Amino acid sequence: MSLLTTSATAALATSAAANDFQSEEDLNDCDPIEECSHLHEGSKPKGKRKRKSLKALDANLGEELESHEFVAIAVTAPRLPHRDRSQKLVRLHKPSLAGPRIDTLLSSEPGLTLFRRANSETAHPTTQGLSMRGVGANGAGRVLVTLDGIPQNDPFGGWVYWSALPAANVYNVNIRKGGSPGTYGVQALAGTVEISTGTTDGGHISFGARETMAADLKLRHGTDFGELTFSAGFSDTAGAYLFGEGDRGSVDVPAASTTKRAEIGLDNPVGRETHVLAKLAYFSESRTNGLSLAVNETEAIDASLRIVHDKLNDSGAEWEIALYYRDRQFDNVFASARDDRTSERAVLDQYDVPAWGAGILARVQFQGFELGIDGRRMSGETNERFRNLGAGFTRQRRAGGDQWTLGLYGEYSHEVDWGDVSATLRYDRWRTYGGVRDEYNIENGFPGFASPDRSDDIPNRSGGEWTGRLGAVVPVTGAIDMRIAAYKTWRLPTLNEYYRPFRVVNDITEANPNLTPETLYGVEVGFDYEPMNTMKLSATYYRNWLKDGVGNVTIGFGPGFFALGGFVPDGGVLRQRANVDESITDGIELDARLDLQPGWTLSADYLYARARITAFEAMPDLVGKRLVQTPRHSFTLSAKADLSDDWTANIEGRFASGQYDDDLNSRRLGGIFTINAGGQYHLMPDISLTAAVENLFDAKVVSAITADGLETIAQRRFWRVGLEVRF
Numbered sequence: 001m002s003l004l005t006t007s008a009t010a011a012l013a014t015s016a017a018a019n020d021f022q023s024e025e026d027l028n029d030c031d032p033i034e035e036c037s038h039l040h041e042g043s044k045p046k047g048k049r050k051r052k053s054l055k056a057l058d059a060n061l062g063e064e065l066e067s068h069e070f071v072a073i074a075v076t077a078p079r080l081p082h083r084d085r086s087q088k089l090v091r092l093h094k095p096s097l098a099g100p101r102i103d104t105l106l107s108s109e110p111g112l113t114l115f116r117r118a119n120s121e122t123a124h125p126t127t128q129g130l131s132m133r134g135v136g137a138n139g140a141g142r143v144l145v146t147l148d149g150i151p152q153n154d155p156f157g158g159w160v161y162w163s164a165l166p167a168a169n170v171y172n173v174n175i176r177k178g179g180s181p182g183t184y185g186v187q188a189l190a191g192t193v194e195i196s197t198g199t200t201d202g203g204h205i206s207f208g209a210r211e212t213m214a215a216d217l218k219l220r221h222g223t224d225f226g227e228l229t230f231s232a233g234f235s236d237t238a239g240a241y242l243f244g245e246g247d248r249g250s251v252d253v254p255a256a257s258t259t260k261r262a263e264i265g266l267d268n269p270v271g272r273e274t275h276v277l278a279k280l281a282y283f284s285e286s287r288t289n290g291l292s293l294a295v296n297e298t299e300a301i302d303a304s305l306r307i308v309h310d311k312l313n314d315s316g317a318e319w320e321i322a323l324y325y326r327d328r329q330f331d332n333v334f335a336s337a338r339d340d341r342t343s344e345r346a347v348l349d350q351y352d353v354p355a356w357g358a359g360i361l362a363r364v365q366f367q368g369f370e371l372g373i374d375g376r377r378m379s380g381e382t383n384e385r386f387r388n389l390g391a392g393f394t395r396q397r398r399a400g401g402d403q404w405t406l407g408l409y410g411e412y413s414h415e416v417d418w419g420d421v422s423a424t425l426r427y428d429r430w431r432t433y434g435g436v437r438d439e440y441n442i443e444n445g446f447p448g449f450a451s452p453d454r455s456d457d458i459p460n461r462s463g464g465e466w467t468g469r470l471g472a473v474v475p476v477t478g479a480i481d482m483r484i485a486a487y488k489t490w491r492l493p494t495l496n497e498y499y500r501p502f503r504v505v506n507d508i509t510e511a512n513p514n515l516t517p518e519t520l521y522g523v524e525v526g527f528d529y530e531p532m533n534t535m536k537l538s539a540t541y542y543r544n545w546l547k548d549g550v551g552n553v554t555i556g557f558g559p560g561f562f563a564l565g566g567f568v569p570d571g572g573v574l575r576q577r578a579n580v581d582e583s584i585t586d587g588i589e590l591d592a593r594l595d596l597q598p599g600w601t602l603s604a605d606y607l608y609a610r611a612r613i614t615a616f617e618a619m620p621d622l623v624g625k626r627l628v629q630t631p632r633h634s635f636t637l638s639a640k641a642d643l644s645d646d647w648t649a650n651i652e653g654r655f656a657s658g659q660y661d662d663d664l665n666s667r668r669l670g671g672i673f674t675i676n677a678g679g680q681y682h683l684m685p686d687i688s689l690t691a692a693v694e695n696l697f698d699a700k701v702v703s704a705i706t707a708d709g710l711e712t713i714a715q716r717r718f719w720r721v722g723l724e725v726r727f
Contacts, residue, residue, distance in 0.1 A: 079149045079308060080320045080365055083413040084422040086471025086485045088177040088526060088540055088589070102170060102195060103128070103162040104694070108652060109175060110589075110607035110634040112193075115139045117629075117656070117672070117703040118714035120162040122240060122255045124289055125298060125330075126502060129159040133177060133542065134585045134609025135190040135520065136549045137629040140494045142518075144180070144188035147195045150279075150304045150324050153187055155357025156380035157496035163259040164283040164300060166231055168216035168724075171198035177589075178542065179489035179522050181467040182409045182424040183363060185374045189491040189520050190544075199229075206690070206722030210254070212237040214720075219727070226268030226276070233261045240716045242290035247710055249341020257287045277306045293346045296332035317366040328355045328380075334503040336569065348386050348503050349393060355380030355495065370411040378403045379434075382500045385442065387566055395566075396442050399499040399511065401435035401458070405492060419474035426467045430492050433460035435513050437499065458513045465490045465517065476527070483526040483540070491518045493550050497577050501565070505706050506572030508565045509552050516579050519547040526589075534595035542587045548579040551628070553619060553663055557707070571708040573662070582615040583627055599642030606635040625665045633657040649679040667705045674699050674715060686726040693719040 090109060103120045106112050114120070115127040115137050129141020136142065140158035144151060152160050173195050180188035203217040214235040221228045239254035263281040270276055283300040304324040311318055330353040335346050356379055363372035381400020385393035409426035435458030471485035493515040501510045526540030552575040558568030565574045588608040595601050611627040626632075638652035653675050661667040678692035695701070695717045703714035 079306075080310070080318055080363060080370075082176070082183065083365075083368075083370065083411070084182075084424070084469070084471055085413075085420050085473045086422055086483050087180065088483065088524070090175040090177070090591075092173040092175065101162045102165050102167050102173070103130075103160075105167075105170075105173065106130070106175075106193065108605075108636050108638070108654065110605050110636055110656075111587075111609060112143075112175065113137065113629075115141070115629060116661075116712075116714070117669070117701055118712070121237070121257070121718070122242060122714055123703075124504075125161060125285070125287070125296060126157055126159055126332075126496065128162060129153075129157070130193065131629075132175075132190040133544070133587055133589075133607070134611040134627070134630045135544050136546055136551065136583060136585075136611065136627050138550060138552075140497055140550070142189040142491060142520075144184050144192045145195065146192065148197055148277075148279075149194075149306060149320075149322055150302075151187065151359065152195075154328060154355070154494075154496075155326050155378045156328060156330070156353065156355030156494065157500070158187070158494040161283065161285065161298065161300065163235065163257070163285055164261055164281075165195065166197060166216065166218070166233060166261070166263070168202075168204045168233070169197045169218050169231060171196050178485060178524060179467075179469065179487035179520055181426045181469055181487065181489050182411050183361070183370070183372060183374070185361075185376070185407055185426075186405050186428060186430075186465075186490060186492055189489050189518060200726055202686075202724065202726035204690075204722055204724045206720045208237075208720030209718050210238045210240060212718075212720065214722075226266050229263075229265040229267070231261075231263040231265075233259070235259045239288065240713075240718075242712050242714075244711060244713055247341075249337060251291055251337050251341055251344040253288060253290065253292050255288060255290055257285065259283070259285045273312055274307065274309045277304075277308070279304045291335045291337060291344050293335035293344050294333055296330065299329040301327045317364050319364040320362070322361040323359070325358045326356065329353075330355070336503075336506060345388060345390065346393075347388055348384060348501070350382050350384040350500075352383040353380070353500070368412055368414050372409050373407070374409070375406045376404065378495060380495045381436070389567070394442055396440045397437070399437040401432060401495060401499060401513070403430070403432045403492060403495060405430045419472055421472045422469070423471075424469040424487075428465045428467070428490070429462070430465070430517070431460065431462040432492070432498065433462075435460070435498065437513065456513070463517070465519075479529055479531040481528045481530075483528065484524070486523045487521075489520045489522075491520075493517065493577075497550055504704065505710065506558065506569045507706065508568055508572060508574050510555075510565045510574070510576040512577040515550055515577060516548050518549050518579075521545040521547070536591075536593045538589070538591040540587075540589040542585075542589075544585045544587075546580075546583045546585070548581065549583055550577055551580045551663060552576070553578040553580075553622070571706060573707055575663075578618070580613055580616050580622070581618075583611060583613045585609055585611040585627075601640045603638050604635065606633075608633055622663060625663065626660055628660055628663060631656040631659045631671075646682045647679070649677075651675065651677040661705050667707070669702045669705060672699060672701050674701065680724075688724045690722040690724055691720070693717065 092105060101120045111133045113131055114123055115129055120128055127139040129139050130143040130145060131137040131141060132143050145153055145160050147165060176192045178191055180192045184192050201218055201220050205215040207213050216233040218231045236258045239256035241254050243252060261283045265279040268276040281302040285298045287296050306322045308320045309318055332350040333346050334348040335344050337344050359376040361374050363370055379402045384397050387395040405428055407426055407428035411424045413422040437456040438452035439454040440452050467488045467490055469487035474482045476482050497515060498513045499511050522544045524540055524542035529537040555574045555576055556562055558572035559570040561567050562574050568574045590606040593603045611630045613622050613625050616622050634656040636652055636654050640650040642648050655673045657671045659669050661669055675696040676694045677696055681689045695715050698717035701715040702711045704712040
């Protein structure tokens with residue numbers, strides 16, 4: 001439910017539908033009568049304008065509203081707006097070609113990817129962290145993802161369970177590029193992705209390739225104490241094979257998965273200016289990762305409470321308080337194929353990986369200022385069996401720990417004669433403590449019944465970090481704005497990076513409890529050219545310095561035993577997470593959008609990212625190497641057409657140049673080009689048929705490669721058809 005009053009929301013309904021408003025923030029950022037007619041996807045108010053608050057609209061329109069009929073639109077849950085206009089902002093609507101998971105939509109933006117090229121249909125959950133702008137891809141991700149203002153990054157590993165997010169209910173997505181201190185805190189090292197859900201009732205069911213079925217439902221019901229919302233979703237797929245036909249053996253199976261989710265929420269307005277929003281969500285996922293023994297299970301419970309106070313006039317302070325709790329139960333088995341892939345063996349059984357996290361964000365806005373406090377607490381461990389030489393596991397390990405961060409920040413934004421200026425300053429305290437790594441021989445007993453023969457002494461550590469951002473937007477002409485910014489952000493390594501090892505085929509990566517926080521410095525300058533409502537061009541140059549970035553560094557090659565990681569098989573590699581002293585990314589972003597009549601929209605987006613290691617005292621041979629899983633060139637070309645009142649169609653092409661799968665730059669993945677297409681037909685005003693195909697020509701997409709040349713294949717061609725109903 002929007003914070004706009006009922007009458008104000010209705011008054012804007014017809015205008016908003018005509019002008020493709022992206023979120024309530026767009027409405028709050030401009031006068032709906034005088035300015036908002038120019039807003040389109042990805043656009044912004046041009047030049048220097050005096051903005052008027054929508055909160056006075058109800059009083060201005062008065063009784064005139066009673067004589068009009070209005071069309072209802074879906075608006076997003078209330079949240080205080082983000083006021084820094086110097087940060088590069090991209091807004092995405094979910095088109096009909098988008099898949100049932102949100103990461104499919106996000107990947108249309110160059111440089112916004114999961115750790116590897118695989119999407120969440122086949123990617124292992126622990127590699128689904130989000131990366132942006134070529135600032136060092138890793139499984140934990142360096143981007144904060146929020147859903148209606150609540151962080152979604154996993155408390156143990158930092159990755160995101162994309163299949164847990166209600167894709168069918170998504171109204172829009174705001175992508176904020178570049179370091180984001182202030183409100184967004186320690187996880188927004190390279191940027192943020194804000195996902196907003198709409199308030200429209202409805203359902204969607206689809207069927208697709210590989211015996212795939214997905215269904216979503218959302219219902220609302222008004223009560224005396226507020227509006228109740230219920231949402232549920234289910235998906236099931238037989239999955240795609242992870243290897244090419246010539247590389248598969250009898251033990252290879254498709255990457256099948258089943259997901260379930262349910263959510264109940266309450267929006268309780270307290271007077272006309274305050275909303276209390278509560279939410280409780282459940283999610284479960286079962287996956288098979290290419291071998292019958294390689295399975296993982298996840299169960300999650302999320303709870304959140306937000307209180308938002310938004311004034312209906314320009315006087316007084318506005319404030320927001322958000323509390324959230326996340327509980328995760330994860331178990332996972334890594335397996336390897338043997339004997340020309342005719343037999344398999346479990347090599348690491350992470351049979352119990354519990355984790356939980358909690359947080360609070362409180363912020364207040366007044367007279368151009370924003371002050372806030374942001375605190376987070378995380379705890380987790382992995383219990384696992386390892387070292388299976390054929391007769392079963394002989395060793396057991398327990399490793400984990402706790403973390404907390406607490407930050408205070410202040411922001412100021414102001415409109416001056418020559419443009420808009422903004423400044424942010426933040427200070428965080430952090431602590432990582434209670435670290436443990438105990439190992440046992442299984443025949444000697446289990447934890448709690450025997451003394452470990454290895455018990456690492458992991459000291460508690462703490463520190464403080466100052467971060468900030470300076471930015472400005474300067475109108476150069478009536479059609480050209482210049483954006484400039486400089487910033488510093490930081491990220492605390494996750495519990496997963498500190499304590500949990502993992503294995504991919506025969507490559508083993510060890511944890512490192514001695515990691516230090518990452519720091520990102522950045523500068524950027526950009527120009528936005530918007531000579532008319534139907535055309536927009538944008539160009540941005542940026543440079544990022546990543547200090548102490550966490551990466552997987554090669555220790556040795558198999559076959560052989562290593563004190564750090566045990567036995568590494570033939571063709572395998574042992575790596576360990578480590579802080580790389582410095583890497584630099586120089587980037588250029590080019591964006592173009594053109595609206596044609598009748599009903600055509602053409603767009604092109606390009607990213608050049610030159611990311612390389614520039615300093616690494618411990619391993620100087622890596623200096624000059626490119627960062628892993630980071631293409632130098634990527635672009636998306638798309639066209640959307642409203643063919644009639646009932647038909648819409650869209651098509652897009654996505655390209656990414658070659659990239660490396662390892663720190664030594666010895667495993668190169670070739671460039672890829674895929675084409676996606678989709679369409680929607682309105683049978684009735686509230687009933688639509690949808691159809692889409694991803695990777696139309698089934699181009700080969702290699703997401704990983706082993707030392708002996710075994711290629712993992714991702715993003716295979718996938719089609720689906722569906723029925724969408726709105727109540």
